[in-house]
Amino acid sequence: MSERWARAILTTYRWAGAAAYPLVGGYIAWRVSKGKEDRARRHERYGRPSQKRPPGPLVWVHAASVGETIAVVGLIEHFLASGINIVLTTGTVTSASVAAERLGDRVIHQYVPLDLKPAVSRFLNHWSPDLAIMAESEIWPVTILELGARRVPQVLVNGRMSDRSFERWRKRPFLSEALFENLAHVVAQSEVDGERFRKLGARPVTVSGNLKVDITLPPADGGALARMKDAIGERKVWAAVSTHEGEEKIAAEVHRMLRRRHPDILTVIVPRHPDRAAALKAEFAADGLDVVCRSGGEPIGPRTDILLGDTIGEMGLYLRLTEIAFVGRSLMGEGGQNPLEPAMLGTAVLAGLNVQNFRDAYRRLIDRGGARLVRDKQMLAGAVNFLINNDDMRHSMIAAGQTAVEEMSGALSRTLIALEPFIHPLIVKSRLQSGNGRAA
Structure with missing residues (x-):
């Protein structure tokens, strides 16, 4: 041509x-x-x-x-x-x-x-x-x-x-x-x-x-965070965030697997598109899971299995509830979602293999030891269980992720120079x- x-x-x-x-x-x-x-x-x-x-x-x-x-x-x-x-x-x-x-x-x-x-x-x-x-x-x-x-x-x-x-x-x-x-x-x-x-x-x-490394993360609603942490108490918590269709079901299945070893575990699911929350809640409830939605102001009870994060602009709130976060669009769908905010907010990052759209960020996190990739739901369940049971490894991953983020900083100043x-x-x-x- x-x-x-x-x-x-x-x-x-x-x-x-x-x-x-x-x-x-x-x-x-x-x-x-x-x-x-x-x-x-x-x-x-x-x-x-x-x-x-x-x-x-x-x-x-x-x-x-x-x-x-x-x-x-x-x-x-x-x-x-x-x-x-x-x-x-x-x-x-x-x-x-x-x-x-x-x-x-x-x-x-x-x-x-x-x-x-x-x-x-x-x-x-x-x-x-x-x-x-x-x-x-x-x-x-x-x-x-x-x-x-x-x-x-x-x-x-x-x-x-x-x-x-x-x-x-x-x-x-x-x-x-x-x-x-x-x-x-x-x-x-x-x-x-x-x-x-x-x-x-x-x-x-x-x-x-990546400019997303240099963003200033807004503080979470302190009152809401304190109330949610009080309701959760000493329960083990992990999160699946920025999930796409099919990954919420995987997260629910992982929850059931983990519940055999950790009967009081709480799973936080934050779908990429919050408008899907009502359908997800109905699906989970039909499978016998106790689900509460953040948007409805429903309290987290001792029997709550899943907290559905269906609000806009509160990712920081959900991530501050846990030290383990799976980042979606990586097991189902292609390309992945941004892992930087979970790393910044002190979580050990897990993701599927399809993270091409954030290849550089994941490479740096993995090289430092702040992130791990999993093949399927069985491997995801195993990784979450391992991190729950191994405080030293979990905290090591968190520290490594934050170090990697610090090393990636400076994009804003370099972009301003170019402009x-x-x-x-x-x-x-x-x-x-x-x-x-x-x-x-």
Whole structure:
């Protein structure tokens, strides 16, 4: 495929999306019915703004979901301190809640427009960003091409390229190059990610490490934590967090295995998608397990088998109840979930073998001795049982995990250095427009 054909395909993609635009209403309505969209703000998905653009320089920061949103908070705090306006887009209701919790009204939050030309054009016409910063693996062709056509610099930060995505792009080298050449800079999480972006045509590419290492974890609700710990007492506790479909059932089966040796054991299950909690509770109850949901305020009793963590923004609370955490999307599904928060909060980390999306973080944790991988539910049950019975090994893993996290720190400062050529002119512009007069 030639470069000319690649550009023709991308152009066709843009206009095909424009033609399909009138048909997406049903899709959005379906998502609203499932609780995946904010009914009152669904117009934002069509690029229709709900707020006015403030005067002065403005940076558009996009973070798809909760993890990405938390990861870019440090960057946003730096921009705000420099007098730069921020419009932050996210793609999920839960990430919108996290943005409101962490940043409040200091930023303008909008739901990200659909990657269709009419929606993206309307969004860009209104907000007219001076710089676009996308987090992790958000590669939206129409958005990238529209920004490129307007000569808006766009930077990918905390860049990550999964095995599957890399293989897909590598089969279409001219197509990937025609798209990735629009990126003014890629700041990758790891050397592997950086090399993949280079092979796909991105220039320049630097490596910063993972921004999620440098986040400031919010404190847990002290009163709630104390009450839950009092209710748990001396019981043994382990957690399965960020679980995906099928892994909750595995966690429940592991609970039954462990209960033979530890009759009073409590299992904490935190599904990645809390809206599945009601169905999970019914399923577990049908199997004879005593289940309480955090969202319902149900107290943990002496016979409680499973605590379902079905609230948003309380992962720190659940992890502070235990010293052993299995991180999901690693036994069922592919790619894994972020193990850094469990390591930061003092748990020995367990996961399945499918952790490709967080390969670098797991490699460092495993090399230090802070994490172990398991093949199946039998091996998971054995690992949890071993750590319950061996205080020295459990505490050694916890300390090793925290050491590994400390060694991985510094991504925020390295990312800010990479962004300096893009941000400094905006700081100067902001100061001049505010009448400060000092353009340093």
